[in-house]
Amino acid sequence: MTDDAAVREFDGIRLERVREHVWEIPREGEMGVAARVLASEELLEQIGDDMTLEQLRNVTHLPGIAEPAVCMPDGHQGYGFPVGGVGAVDAETGCISPGAIGYDVNCGVRMVRTNLTYDDLRGREAELVDALFANIPSGLGGGGIVETDRDTVEEILERGVDWALEHGYAVRADLEHCEDEGRRPDADADAVSEKAKDRGRTQVGSLGSGNHFLEVQRVTDVYRPDVAEAYGLEPDRIVVLIHCGSRGLGHQTCNDYLRRIETEHADLLDELPDKELAAAPAGSDLAEDYYGAMCAAINFAWVNRQLITHRTRRVFERVFEEEWETLGMDLLYDVAHNIGKKEVHEVDVDADGRPTTAAEAVGRAERELYVHRKGATRAFPAGRPEIPAAYRDVGQPVIIPGSMGAGSYVLRGGRNSMDVAFGSTAHGAGRTMSRTQAKKEFWGETVQDELRDQQQIHVKAQSGATVAEEAPGVYKDVDEVVRVSEALGIGDTVARTFPVCNIKG
DNA sequence: ATGTGC
Numbered sequence: 001m002t003d004d005a006a007v008r009e010f011d012g013i014r015l016e017r018v019r020e021h022v023w024e025i026p027r028e029g030e031m032g033v034a035a036r037v038l039a040s041e042e043l044l045e046q047i048g049d050d051m052t053l054e055q056l057r058n059v060t061h062l063p064g065i066a067e068p069a070v071c072m073p074d075g076h077q078g079y080g081f082p083v084g085g086v087g088a089v090d091a092e093t094g095c096i097s098p099g100a101i102g103y104d105v106n107c108g109v110r111m112v113r114t115n116l117t118y119d120d121l122r123g124r125e126a127e128l129v130d131a132l133f134a135n136i137p138s139g140l141g142g143g144g145i146v147e148t149d150r151d152t153v154e155e156i157l158e159r160g161v162d163w164a165l166e167h168g169y170a171v172r173a174d175l176e177h178c179e180d181e182g183r184r185p186d187a188d189a190d191a192v193s194e195k196a197k198d199r200g201r202t203q204v205g206s207l208g209s210g211n212h213f214l215e216v217q218r219v220t221d222v223y224r225p226d227v228a229e230a231y232g233l234e235p236d237r238i239v240v241l242i243h244c245g246s247r248g249l250g251h252q253t254c255n256d257y258l259r260r261i262e263t264e265h266a267d268l269l270d271e272l273p274d275k276e277l278a279a280a281p282a283g284s285d286l287a288e289d290y291y292g293a294m295c296a297a298i299n300f301a302w303v304n305r306q307l308i309t310h311r312t313r314r315v316f317e318r319v320f321e322e323e324w325e326t327l328g329m330d331l332l333y334d335v336a337h338n339i340g341k342k343e344v345h346e347v348d349v350d351a352d353g354r355p356t357t358a359a360e361a362v363g364r365a366e367r368e369l370y371v372h373r374k375g376a377t378r379a380f381p382a383g384r385p386e387i388p389a390a391y392r393d394v395g396q397p398v399i400i401p402g403s404m405g406a407g408s409y410v411l412r413g414g415r416n417s418m419d420v421a422f423g424s425t426a427h428g429a430g431r432t433m434s435r436t437q438a439k440k441e442f443w444g445e446t447v448q449d450e451l452r453d454q455q456q457i458h459v460k461a462q463s464g465a466t467v468a469e470e471a472p473g474v475y476k477d478v479d480e481v482v483r484v485s486e487a488l489g490i491g492d493t494v495a496r497t498f499p500v501c502n503i504k505g
Numbered sequence: 506a507t508g509t510g511c
Contacts, residue, residue, distance in 0.1 A: 079506095104506040141508055199508075210506055251507045338506090435509095 010048030013057060021484050031060040033067035033357050040484050043073045046476060051077040058273045059087045064094020066347040066355035066369060070421045072376050073484040074430035074476060080276025083375035084430060088422045090355050091342050091368040096287050097279035100372035102338040103254045105294055106301030107245030109399040110334035112309055114327050116238040118218040121500060125458040129501040131315045136214060136308055138207035139462035139505040145205025145307045153197045157189040160299035161306050169310040176388050178334040182302040188292025193256050200249030200300055205307030209505030211470055212244040217497035227394045227412050227494045231332055239497060241408060242308050243401050246301035253297045257290045294340055305334060333397035335377055337427035343371045345422055371422050379413035379425040379491045398491045400482060402429050404459060405451055405472030407496045409482045416489035425491030429478040435469040442468040459502045466505050
């Protein structure tokens with residue numbers, strides 16, 4: 001029997017079909033382990049179109065990597081490491097790589113629910129989008145909801161959303177509905193450069209630019225009513241999605257450590273197939289410093305999204321003339337999709353108890369790993385202690401934003417996520433063309449007019465160029481990405497939303 | 506993503 005669909009090749013990289021939606025680059029040559037792509041045939045064609053597969057293969061060269069390196073269905077090429085990649089690396093004998101987490105540390109999404117229905121909002125979209133745009137800082141450069149000093153930035157870096165709670169920008173329930181309760185205890189503000197802190201000083205509570213946005217949406221579909229009920233979602237309900245990260249502070253931190261790693265660990269760099277994968281060996285001072293600084297930037301991003309939430313509640317109070325508590329504007333969940341974290345996972349191990357390939361393993365054991373998720377979302381299944389108590393029986397909420405002309409999804413962590421993808425699923429639609437190409441194909445104002453006239457979506461942006469760069473047409477089909485997640489059982493669809501108002505840089 | 510380069 002021959003099966004033509006069993007093998008695919010892109011630029012000399014061969015993938016074998018393991019089962020539906022699972023493609024493997026078998027270990028060969030210098031690869032430490034095998035790599036896997038989680039995709040339908042259609043999405044695999046898109047993934048094979050740029051450098052993603054080569055980058056994924058390179059990831060398997062990282063010392064201490066556990067099997068397999070994973071590429072999500074929305075994967076595309078990134079700086080050294082695919083956006084949509086998961087690399088789990090032994091935290092004792094392996095390494096940590098800033099490029100495998102991304103420049104925008106703790107880029108992520110949070111969803112705020114409301115008691116409003118679409119009818120409550122119809123006819124007032126322009127008023128709401130103007131009020132949001134006027135009150136929530138966006139675009140490149142400085143200007144945040146609070147302008148603060150160096151010492152306060154340090155407190156934010158160390159304490160995360162706990163700082164926001166103390167200063168009246170959060171309620172306790174906000175912390176409880178955030179990944180890690182909005183605070184990474186491993187944060188080390190001393191490991192963040194003065195330059196990074198200075199950039200952060202004027203950016204606490206700001207959206208930024210690029211694909212970052214705040215979007216008012218309506219729930220259009222509910223697929224798992226029991227889970228949706230636990231999450232407080234019903235058809236026709238209005239929700240708010242906030243997508244942003246750690247701004248210049250996270251970017252500066254990533255850059256600082258990439259430069260230090262290149263000079264202080266040139267030996268490891270020489271062994272890697274791509275300079276952009278630069279990594280600090282586990283246990284080195286630099287690995288510890290980077291982990292502490294990266295965790296601090298994670299906290300900064302959570303405070304950033306919290307302050308935007310606070311201001312959003314104020315705007316809704318003014319527009320709808322009710323208290324935000326009465327409007328039911330509770331945080332549903334906040335989840336990162338660019339993050340590196342020490343987590344314990346069961347992996348194949350050799351006689352010394354270190355991660356190895358399935359073929360060479362003498363057994364399986366729990367190991368502490370640096371799980372690098374870059375454009376990938378934690379998706380822990382029901383029962384895990386890391387999940388907020390209110391959701392523990394149904395699974396962790398996963399939020400997957402689509403483009404501004406398409407739906408977004410709420411999923412819940414699937415029962416297979418731990419076995420298939422180190423407790424992860426996809427993070428979005430994924431680009432299909434460069435920003436430069438997008439600006440040739442689209443004109444911002446035309447995109448805005450069409451969205452408003454054809455789909456009743458009201459978009460307001462600082463820059464027309466940004467709207468062109470983020471036009472719906474430059475993104476993959478988010479429905480297809482989510483379908484693969486569902487089919488693999490790594491993230492199960494709970495509800496779908498559709499845009500009403502969108503503000504962006 | 507990003508005071509839109511190293």
